[in-house]
């Protein structure tokens with residue numbers, strides 16, 4: 456049985472067919488790259504699956520169970536977590552406190568920030584373990600706003616990981632960082648995700664990264680014939696070359 460399956464999943468915004476009858480099946484343990492041109496609906500699909508956006512029609516099954524109408528919290532409890540294309544961390548909190556808060560929220564504990572100073576031992580230990588797994592231990596006491604862009608991206612992923620998901624969606628975890636940092640971020644993510652047996656879906660525009668790390672690649676693309684013909688990313692994925700001339704009009 457697939458870990459997650461979407462059946463004819465649909466979410467439009469007026470005329471914009473962001474998620475257009477998507478049938479996606481994700482097997483346990485896979486490391487999938489979700490690729491497609493800007494505006495293809497990748498983020499919208501993740502938003503619908505993580506309940507940030509309501510489903511218009513269609514179904515989402517998680518471990519065979521229909522979760523289409525469940526809330527965001529219920530999906531996190533079931534084991535679905537996601538990171539954000541634009542980093543979504545608390546800038547004024549330390550790196551450590553950001554992770555500790557994620558752990559608290561996973562446990563359904565409502566806590567005042569002031570109480571974080573008196574964290575119980577188990578949470579402190581777990582937060583420190585997460586920080587070392589993501590190479591952020593040395594930045595433990597730095598405010599998130601003082602981290603480099605690459606570190607902030609990793610922290611955002613760490614916050615989703617701290618929810619202990621079975622299925623983790625990472626929306627462009629390497630955007631806005633240098634090519635060198637990209638490799639380091641992807642190595643870190645791949646090692647944590649594979650080490651813990653987490654199923655991951657990563658949105659990534661850099662096809663070198665996509666080809667290097669993925670077990671499977673899912674392409675989301677739609678457009679007029681001319682838009683698809685001229686799209687290098689579609690050509691790269693379908694043909695292994697950014698040369699779109701193979702799509703050239705024959706007439």
Ligand SMILES: Nc1ncnc2c1ncn2[C@@H]1O[C@H](COP(=O)(O)OP(=O)(O)OP(=O)(O)O)[C@@H](O)[C@H]1O
Pocket residue numbers: 468471472473491492493494495496497498499500540
């Ligand atoms: N909340 C919204 N309201 C209206 N339109 C939206 C909304 N969110 C997304 N869209 C539109 O839906 C389409 C898909 O957007 P989405 O952000 O899902 O694409 P994407 O594949 O993630 O693109 P990118 O690679 O640029 O991140 C776009 O045309 C976008 O403008």
Ligand SMILES: [Mg+2]
Pocket residue numbers: 497498499540626
């Ligand atoms: Mg997006």
